[in-house]
Amino acid sequence: MPELPEVETTRRGIEPLIQGKTVTAVAVREKRLRWPVSPQLERLVGAQIVAVRRRAKYLLLDSERGSAIIHLGMSGSLRVVAIGIAPQRHDHVDIAFENGTCLRLRDPRRFGAVLWSRDPLQHKLLRSLGPEPFDPLFDGVYLHARARGRKIAVKSLLMDSRVVVGVGNIYASEALHAAGIHPRRPAGRISRPRYQRLSDAVREILARAIGFGGTTLRDFSNAQGKPGYFRHELAVYDRAGQPCPNCGSAIRQETIGQRSTYYCSRCQR
DNA sequence: ATGGTCCCCTGACCGC
DNA sequence: TGCGGTCAGGGGACCA
Known part of the structure; x- marks a missing residue:
């Protein structure tokens, strides 16, 4: 599904809603995505989201403790909803915040990924990537x-x-x-x-x-x-x-x- | 190194 | 209405 414009649209949509917020809970209802959802995601609990970045088609949720790396695969989408909203089928991961909202990952085909890294740009999946299209180097x-x-x-x-x-x-x-x-x-x-x-x-x-x-x-x-x-x-x-x-x-x-x-x-x- | 193929998974759609 | 076949926006793994 999502190519760069869709991932960037998602980033711009969630950034103002979660940047600066403190995570109160993480819920993983289905960990079988492309790779198992990282248990390290729990490290977000109690931490603050300091930035929401994009590298290629990966979204990076940065905290002081490390970063969640999210890929939407072919069918993934992220929404920010009120915590009370019941998850639907294929709503696999929630990251809840102090203000009563949560970031919810839906991914019917489960080609997406939720990983963890202390240094995401050096993660195995990201370190060999070519330049961003908007990098002046790309000409x-x-x-x-x-x-x-x-x-x-x-x-x-x-x-x-x-x-x-x-x-x-x-x-x-x-x-x-x-x-x-x-x-x-x-x-x-x-x-x-x-x-x-x-x-x-x-x-x-x-x-x-x-x-x-x-x-x-x-x-x-x-x-x-x-x-x-x-x-x-x-x-x-x-x-x-x-x-x-x-x-x-x-x-x-x-x-x-x-x-x-x-x-x-x-x-x- | 390069180029080509396979496959992970679910849902939508089409023809019968 | 049901059933089987086909296709789908990504991309890593594997092969010659």
């Missing part, structure tokens, strides 16, 4: 260098979190369309100026999507339980057979790297 020169000699489809390169983080299946298709690059083109056979277009497009699409509160295809919802509205702005994703907004030819759907890919064969070469 055409960088992408061109990382692609040198690579034969994989450019779409797969764009979705490789060691190269750049946060670009998932929806926004990879969208950015390649905006940049006029065919998703199957071998990564090593794209010029530096075209990679500059691509890095610009990635940033622009992600920023616009954040502005719309993310994309809700099926079940994404923000901290208030509301959907995101970028779905109506998608040019190609989930639009097989419909006209390309640029040129009107039919949008094609193919599988690349086990993932559905959408593109316009006329605009993208």
Whole structure:
């Protein structure tokens, strides 16, 4: 489900509601997520949430004792609700606060994760990640260098979190369309100026999507339980057979790297 | 190192 | 209305 815009939308939604709050209890109703929910999460009890950060698609709840690392996987969402609200099916974890609210993780498919680290950026899952798309380092020169000699489809390169983080299946298709690059083109056979277009497009699409509160295809919802509205702005994703907004030819759907890919064969070469 | 495949899990949807 | 098949926004593990 959530790519960078959805995770950032979630971060912005929960930050003002939990930053500075002291945790009074942690409840884990289902610990079998992608990995078992860390028992260390209990360390939050009595501690204050000093910051809510995002790195790639991970949310970091920082306390003086360490950080909870939360990943939403494909179907996860976080809401802040009153403690009295009864948990529904798939509401696996609650973090309760002194003011009578709690942060509640729902994740039907259980591909998400709740881990613990004293130094989250050095955690095994985070330490080898590539730059954030909004990092000035992420530009055409960088992408061109990382692609040198690579034969994989450019779409797969764009979705490789060691190269750049946060670009998932929806926004990879969208950015390649905006940049006029065919998703199957071998990564090593794209010029530096075209990679500059691509890095610009990635940033622009992600920023616009954040502005719309993310994309809700099926079940994404923000901290208030509301959907995101970028779905109506998608040019190609989930639009097989419909006209390309640029040129009107039919949008094609193919599988690349086990993932559905959408593109316009006329605009993208 | 690189590229390709498999799979974790539940729910929605589609055709019969 | 029920049933089986297919697909889904992530990404680690494993293979050649």
